[in-house]
Amino acid sequence: MRRRVSIKDIAAAAGVSHPTVSRALRGQGRMSEATRARILTIAREMGYTPNLVARGLVTQRTYSVGLVVTNIRDPFHSEIIRGVEAVVRAHGYSLFLASTTADPDQELEVVRSFVGRDVDGIVIASSQAGDRYAEMLDELGMPIVLINSHAEGDNVHAVRHDDYAGACAVMEHLLDQGFQRIAFLGLGRSSRVHGERRQAWKEALRRRGLDASVAVSAPESTIEHGVTQVVHLVERARGRWGTPPQAIFCYNDLLAIGAISGLRRLGLEVPQDVAVAGFDDLEVCAHMRPSLTTLRQPRYEMGEDAAQLLLSLLEQDRRAQPKPTEKLYRGELQIRESTQGVSPQTARVG
Amino acid sequence: MRRRVSIKDIAAAAGVSHPTVSRALRGQGRMSEATRARILTIAREMGYTPNLVARGLVTQRTYSVGLVVTNIRDPFHSEIIRGVEAVVRAHGYSLFLASTTADPDQELEVVRSFVGRDVDGIVIASSQAGDRYAEMLDELGMPIVLINSHAEGDNVHAVRHDDYAGACAVMEHLLDQGFQRIAFLGLGRSSRVHGERRQAWKEALRRRGLDASVAVSAPESTIEHGVTQVVHLVERARGRWGTPPQAIFCYNDLLAIGAISGLRRLGLEVPQDVAVAGFDDLEVCAHMRPSLTTLRQPRYEMGEDAAQLLLSLLEQDRRAQPKPTEKLYRGELQIRESTQGVSPQTARVG
DNA sequence: CTGTTAGCGCCTTCAC
DNA sequence: GTGAAGGCGCTAACAG
16 A cells, blocks of 8 residues: 655656646646656556545635435435436536435534535535524535525525425326325425425315315335335224225325335225325336326436536636526326226225 | 635634644643633634545545445445445545446546545445456555455455355245246346356256246346346247246346336236246335345445445554455345246246 | 644746 | 745644
């Protein structure tokens, strides 16, 4: 494990000074083609790799960005990561990744650590910290791009999906199918995203004078929690309506997949006995049996766009405080087997 | 966007020199409790965050590690990332992540960029570069931990799953069920992992004098490719045997999920007409219909262990060249519906 | 106990 | 065209 070769080593070998090497390497400043070529050759031969740490210290640009995701287990976030990583790397930046679960304290701590790393900017997906950023985001002196979350701040930009509209589309579809007793399988922690989906569910029912009281919350968004929570949901429905729900709108696909599995254990078939709809359109949804009705979010593109936005912010003059942007996406409803082909009249009464 | 506060700013405010601030902050060197307390207070008030870039430059330890994964879309890798990230962050390290697809050139380039970042160590999952590392891994002067791949080198350690044994277990199970015409749905690119699984398939059949010639390769490991490739696989089987395969052993779960979906489109039911087995045991496997027989790899633990191993290497004296380690895991066969409950005699002949 | 000096590897400004 | 000097923010060695 010997020391890495530095520009000084090259300078010594080439019989020039290090600044000259530095210039040659970066193709800056006019100099004789002969010496430049010689220096480049020597650098290659010696296996030189520029030390980005040292460079960052002097240029005040580390060419790195931080990405915070709140739950890497959810394939939704994998795609976000993939999009951000692809764009960022294509532009010569490196990516710091942290996965924080739902704990806002962890999230804030991670952001602080990124600041310590002197990243040029930060992307945060599905932030759980929301308002708690208010105090700090402006202070840290670098642009932030939020994905599917919101916070106030002059440096804070956002890329987000219109979850309210999306959830409305899902609810419209369920109501069009004739379902009336529609339950909601949500998440325990509250976030802007969750609020919008739940709100759309509630309002869609209320507008038609239907009962919007049957809902349960899973502690985390995993298939397993979907399985266990759907049992409570059915109980709740039986208590309220005397029957299982006719349809269940799930906060996301993982919970929906679990719900279908759990319902089967209860002897309830989807969609014959209960219809189920999810949210996100994970790749597997189209291949489940029954295939899952859900709302497709362009998650890879959202990751890409968030990164693109951040990089464009970085290219700008630092003093040209750009106005906070907010880019809004609309997903597409994917109607599949899990909500179709049954008229609710035939639904078995538990 | 004003400059971040440095120890010099604090020093000025506290009327001491910066080294003193540095010591106070790190709790090093004895000094009067009064001044230490005062310095800490001022630092907090001014919102000081240590600049890890500068620190790394002088200490030659950046407290960062790089992680390379070859396909972040595969939930298998998500869990690896999750495991590595959790351990690394718990120890105060930051994680650089890069996802490189199957291209070995990209992989090498990314590793080089990590070196430029002066990371303390590197974890590489499912490397596609294999032997091509031979030249460089020893040169870069930092420990490497490979997950499910192999390369020679004094600094190169490995954590891997015994895929050969795992694939044998799957094949044993299929043969025990009485299947004889067993096809393999693999991957186009070759890797150690792929080689082991395919080899086990081939040898298990050969040992019993069965035909091991029906195999196709998907270009990438995605559900969609499973869907399209299984069609070719069935064609191939019909050409060879006059019937579809009795069972298909898939390289991994994504391909298996796609295969089941594709078979259904062909009018073939799993497991009645064709049995299907996968590899990895993604969370969704137990909730598919039919649920998927597969081999569970402890992927989160493997990520954790790889990180743990790397960190322990970093704690050691740098000159104490430890011998390359290799930790081997054994997965567990998960027998589920997709391969069960049908005697092959009843298999429909296509 | 604290301040001074030096240097990590690199880039920038200014002489020559 | 190229070299010398200075400094990014921090820590390490040595004074005092």
